[in-house]
Amino acid sequence: MTTLTRQDLNFGQVVADILCEFLEVAIHLILYVREVYPSGIFQKRKKYNVPVQMSCHPELNQYIQDTLHCVKPLIEKNEAEKVVVVIMDREHRPVERFVFEISQPPLLSISSETLLSHVEQLLRAVILKISVCDAVLDNNPPGCTFTVLVYTRESATRNMEKVQVIKDFPWIVADEQEVLMQEPRLIPLKTMTSDIVKMQLYVEERAQKGQRNAA
Amino acid sequence: MSDKLNDWVFLTERTLEDFPCRVLPVFTPWYPSGADLYLPLKPKNAPPVISSTPLKDSGYFQQGAEFDFSKRDCADEKETLTKDKRTLVRSLGDIFGDGRVQFKDVPKKCKRSWSVFSHKMKITERTQSFSRQFHKIIQRYGLHWHQRAKWIIFEVNCAPRSIEEIWSRLDHAIKHSRLPTCNANFQRNLVQIWVYCDIFYCEYIGHFLRQKFHLSGEITLAVHKLGDVFKL
Numbered sequence: 001m002t003t004l005t006r007q008d009l010n011f012g013q014v015v016a017d018i019l020c021e022f023l024e025v026a027i028h029l030i031l032y033v034r035e036v037y038p039s040g041i042f043q044k045r046k047k048y049n050v051p052v053q054m055s056c057h058p059e060l061n062q063y064i065q066d067t068l069h070c071v072k073p074l075i076e077k078n079e080a081e082k083v084v085v086v087i088m089d090r091e092h093r094p095v096e097r098f099v100f101e102i103s104q105p106p107l108l109s110i111s112s113e114t115l116l117s118h119v120e121q122l123l124r125a126v127i128l129k130i131s132v133c134d135a136v137l138d139n140n141p142p143g144c145t146f147t148v149l150v151y152t153r154e155s156a157t158r159n160m161e162k163v164q165v166i167k168d169f170p171w172i173v174a175d176e177q178e179v180l181m182q183e184p185r186l187i188p189l190k191t192m193t194s195d196i197v198k199m200q201l202y203v204e205e206r207a208q209k210g211q212r213n214a215a
Numbered sequence: 216m217s218d219k220l221n222d223w224v225f226l227t228e229r230t231l232e233d234f235p236c237r238v239l240p241v242f243t244p245w246y247p248s249g250a251d252l253y254l255p256l257k258p259k260n261a262p263p264v265i266s267s268t269p270l271k272d273s274g275y276f277q278q279g280a281e282f283d284f285s286k287r288d289c290a291d292e293k294e295t296l297t298k299d300k301r302t303l304v305r306s307l308g309d310i311f312g313d314g315r316v317q318f319k320d321v322p323k324k325c326k327r328s329w330s331v332f333s334h335k336m337k338i339t340e341r342t343q344s345f346s347r348q349f350h351k352i353i354q355r356y357g358l359h360w361h362q363r364a365k366w367i368i369f370e371v372n373c374a375p376r377s378i379e380e381i382w383s384r385l386d387h388a389i390k391h392s393r394l395p396t397c398n399a400n401f402q403r404n405l406v407q408i409w410v411y412c413d414i415f416y417c418e419y420i421g422h423f424l425r426q427k428f429h430l431s432g433e434i435t436l437a438v439h440k441l442g443d444v445f446k447l
Contacts, residue, residue: 037265038265038266040359040360040361041265057263057265059263060262060263060265063258063260063262063263064262066258067258070258082255084255145261145262145264146262147257147258147261147262148257148258149255149256149257150255150256150257151253151255152253152255152256154253155253159256160256163256169258169259169260170258170259170260171256171257171258171259172256172257172258172259173254173255173256173257174254174255174256174257175254176254178257179254179255
């Protein structure tokens with residue numbers, strides 16, 4: 001067992017790579033499971049040795065890739081606290097929030113033989129939970145859309161420059177109405193603890209999805 | 216004696232006093248956490264909107280639901296789905312990917328042999344009408360709306376005009392977004408024009424080709440693996 005700091009071996013980058021790859025799969029799967037997009041645009045693939053649904057629509061794929069490309073530097077520097085996939089109704093009010101809470105230890109105790117395979121097992125479990133989460137969630141109203149929010153450990157405006165990685169893909173501070181959800185139902189899905197990253201995934205679900213949220 | 220009595224009175228009074236009411240502190244839930252005080256960042260651009268209205272409006276929604284992956288227990292259905300998705304991937308690739316690259320890379324002097332539908336313009340014409348005959352074809356072959364099909368224009372269909380002239384007019388129509396989901400290929404060696412489109416727009420496109428380009432005779436609609444399925 002070796003103890004390393006975050007600077008050693010550029011571990012932040014490794015963690016960011018792993019997490020962004022995972023988040024890409026997770027976002028595709030959430031969009032499929034929660035029926036944000038027609039099922040016709042999704043194709044079955046294999047990731048972490050389990051079947052997942054990935055979009056084959058180039059514009060959507062590019063959007064997700066661009067989003068995560070911008071989030072990556074924040075994860076790399078351990079400045080992203082939460083990545084949230086928000087599903088919104090036609091009035092752009094959140095109906096569901098899939099919250100990925102990320103925490104990275106300052107000291108990394110790793111052993112090479114367990115590192116990646118163990119992390120993969122844990123991520124697989126999270127993916128499996130997402131794929132069956134529709135069983136514990138109510139149906140969403142028709143015409144939903146989505147957005148990805150990034151909660152930073154410090155004020156968002158301080159991190160604005162770090163997230164503006166792609167010129168044609170600007171970022172802004174989210175509106176309060178897009179963020180706040182009145183009396184949400186909290187549905188914990190999965191937690192994972194590995195040597196390099198801790199993550200918990202839960203869903204905040206609006207109580208009455210059919211009705212407009214009184215924010 | 217009187218002291219004792221006073222003590223008893225005092226005790227009795229104390230006992231009869233109301234219980235003090237403890238003011239409960241305001242409950243502060245752990246959620247939302249302090250970190251939520253910071254508003255998050257989000258991409259300024261909205262994600263693309265991919266409408267499923269063609270499936271819903273068409274009255275064939277149940278058939279569309281056949282392609283839902285949530286029915287995971289049917290092996291045959293899975294195969295159908297996989298095939299369908301492959302078709303869709305190919306079609307999307309044609310529209311957004313390879314087609315566009317080829318379109319750009321063709322030198323000006325070279326005769327263009329591909330034309331790809333542009334998404335920049337909105338379709339103004341009505342495109343969602345189907346004949347009963349075409350409905351039957353869709354039902355008989357179990358075709359999906361997003362499945363690709365191909366209209367084949369032969370040289371004889373173009374008479375008295377040349378097939379090159381028809382091709383140039385078709386290229387213009389596609390580039391001006393008059394033929395939704397279409398990409399066309401001029402098979403010069405076969406002297407045929409292949410117009411690929413989604414099943415959903417097939418009949419509209421067939422009529423458009425016949426009427427606008429004054430095609431003679433019948434044009435044929437072919438679907439991969441099924442062959443010729445319809446004539447117009």
